[in-house]
Amino acid sequence: xxxxxxxxxxxxxxxxxxxxxxxxxxxxxxxxxxxxxxxxxxxxxxxxxxxxxxxxxxxxxxxxxxxxxxxxxxxxxxxxxxxxxxxxxxxxxxxxxxxxxxxxxxxxxxxxxxxxxxxxxxxxxxxxxxxxxxxxxxxxxxxxxxxxxxxxxxxxxxxxxxxxxxxxxxxxxxxxxxxxxxxxxxxxxxxxxxxxxxxxxxxxxxxxxxxxxxxxxxxxxxxxxxxxxxxxxxxxxxxxxxxxxxxxxxxxxxxxxxxxxxxxxxxxxxxxxxxxxxxxxxxxxxxxxxxxxxxxxxxxxxxxxxxxxxxxxxxxxxx
Numbered sequence: 001x002x003x004x005x006x007x008x009x010x011x012x013x014x015x016x017x018x019x020x021x022x023x024x025x026x027x028x029x030x031x032x033x034x035x036x037x038x039x040x041x042x043x044x045x046x047x048x049x050x051x052x053x054x055x056x057x058x059x060x061x062x063x064x065x066x067x068x069x070x071x072x073x074x075x076x077x078x079x080x081x082x083x084x085x086x087x088x089x090x091x092x093x094x095x096x097x098x099x100x101x102x103x104x105x106x107x108x109x110x111x112x113x114x115x116x117x118x119x120x121x122x123x124x125x126x127x128x129x130x131x132x133x134x135x136x137x138x139x140x141x142x143x144x145x146x147x148x149x150x151x152x153x154x155x156x157x158x159x160x161x162x163x164x165x166x167x168x169x170x171x172x173x174x175x176x177x178x179x180x181x182x183x184x185x186x187x188x189x190x191x192x193x194x195x196x197x198x199x200x201x202x203x204x205x206x207x208x209x210x211x212x213x214x215x216x217x218x219x220x221x222x223x224x225x226x227x228x229x230x231x232x233x234x235x236x237x238x239x240x241x242x243x244x245x246x247x248x249x250x251x252x253x254x255x256x257x258x259x260x261x262x263x264x265x266x267x268x269x270x271x272x273x274x275x276x277x278x279x280x281x282x283x284x285x286x287x288x289x290x291x292x293x294x295x296x297x298x299x300x301x302x303x304x305x306x307x308x309x310x311x312x313x314x315x316x317x318x319x
Contacts, residue, residue: 004122021152021153024152026141026145026146027148032145042195047199050192054192055192055197056196058196058197059200063200067205070097070098071246073271075095075106076113079098083259084259084287087283096177101205105167107161120231120253130230208242212243216233220234220250221237221250222235222302223235224302225302233252233254240267245269251264254299258292
């Protein structure tokens with residue numbers, strides 16, 4: 001086995017050969033592609049025919065809600081990274097809202113994330129996993145295709161998540177989970193509310209997830225470098241509010257277990273603000289910060305906005 005960073009020893013993904021994340025082919029995935037195309041077509045055609053100020057306001061409000069509470073706090077910071085603790089009922093609610101984004105079921109999304117994260121931290125990985133092709137090729141791949149590795153890494157999800165009956169139910173029915181809100185919205189405001197509150201919302205969530213992912217691995221500023229990694233995360237400064245703080249991807253590559261993503265002054269992080277409110281209300285605790293994580297020998301500071309690697313626990317206390 002090729003020597004790897006010590007920080008990968010506790011990763012959910014494991015492989016004996018680094019080529020396991022390099023050798024593979026990208027193939028068209030009909031279900032994935034048709035899901036996105038159907039939602040996007042309904043949003044564009046039906047949304048234009050049923051546009052109203054109320055329907056658009058509904059779209060903005062619901063999209064912001066599922067991106068903040070569902071994707072950022074539920075799927076990413078809690079389910080995947082376990083960067084804070086909360087009551088089980090609240091975790092279920094947040095992860096359910098994450099499913100409403102329309103990307104995948106909770107277990108499938110976790111597996112996708114762990115494979116991509118593990119591959120990017122190795123010396124090399126397939127272009128699909130690193131967003132390494134041109135803008136349009138990457139769009140086609142990520143929105144309509146899947147990567148089939150010849151010898152994929154083993155991904156071990158802990159029993160607390162993998163065997164949870166609620167998560168397994170959501171995994172089997174994640175597409176159908178758009179039906180309950182669609183019925184409620186139809187009863188409230190007719191087809192206009194369904195097309196804007198479901199189809200346009202899912203389209204924005206899926207397309208936006210790819211778009212930010214592409215730029216966050218190809219363009220943007222960097223405070224840190226992870227030496228020896230195939231891919232470096234980038235910070236997309238102007239999208240902090242739109243992404244609920246998920247745009248600080250260079251910070252996230254540096255400190256993946258941190259509940260706070262915007263670390264330097266002026267790096268707005270609505271997800272972190274919400275977690276602080278939850279903590280104040282007694283609904284969240286043990287919020288992890290870089291000072292709570294093990295120091296990584298492969299992590300290097302690149303500018304004066306980065307916390308010095310030898311002292312970042314002390315420096316974090318000043319923020």
